[in-house]
């Protein structure tokens with residue numbers, strides 16, 4: 001297990017792409033390529049945040065902003081850093097950095113991915129639907145989860 005160090009949360013830079021793609025390849029059966037992440041950096045709708053410790057990238061989150069909606073493509077924490085609050089902290093930092101006009105966030109998660117579902121529920125997301133056989137490699141249903149930002153801001157004020 002890695003030693004505890006200060007974690008920095010920030011936007012992905014070009015120099016992070018190889019490390020981010022390595023985490024992607026470690027975590028997913030059909031990973032995005034280096035080129036796909038490079039293309040994200042040129043896409044004005046794309047946002048990719050990383051968590052960095054001691055100069056090493058240990059997690060990332062990638063999303064798209066379309067009008068007032070955010071769609072989270074992916075969040076991943078490298079194996080050695082899991083279970084230490086980094087996913088939760090990264091998602092929170094990402095949400096706080098979103099523009100004020102964003103009203104809700106949506107995502108899909110594998111029906112059997114309990115760690116990710118736990119992370120999303122803890123972060124205020126609720127399941128609003130199922131997409132049958134959404135995933136391949138292996139085939140699996142997706143749970144559609146959503147979080148309304150205005151409601152949360154009002155919740156914080158009350």
Ligand SMILES: CC(C)(COP(=O)(O)OP(=O)(O)OC[C@H]1O[C@@H](n2cnc3c(N)ncnc32)[C@H](O)[C@@H]1OP(=O)(O)O)[C@@H](O)C(=O)NCCC(=O)NCCS
Nearest residue numbers: 027075076077082083084085086087088109115116118119
């Ligand atoms: C899902 C993932 C990002 C969680 O990151 P993490 O840094 O390990 O999570 P955290 O330590 O911040 O935990 C936050 C919450 O997630 C849930 N969680 C995390 N690991 C869990 C596990 N092994 N089993 C069950 N719930 C878990 C818990 O609800 C936890 O809150 P708690 O500690 O108060 O119980 C990480 O497991 C991962 O990268 N998985 C592979 C990639 C992936 O599946 N991404 C999601 C795609 S939709």
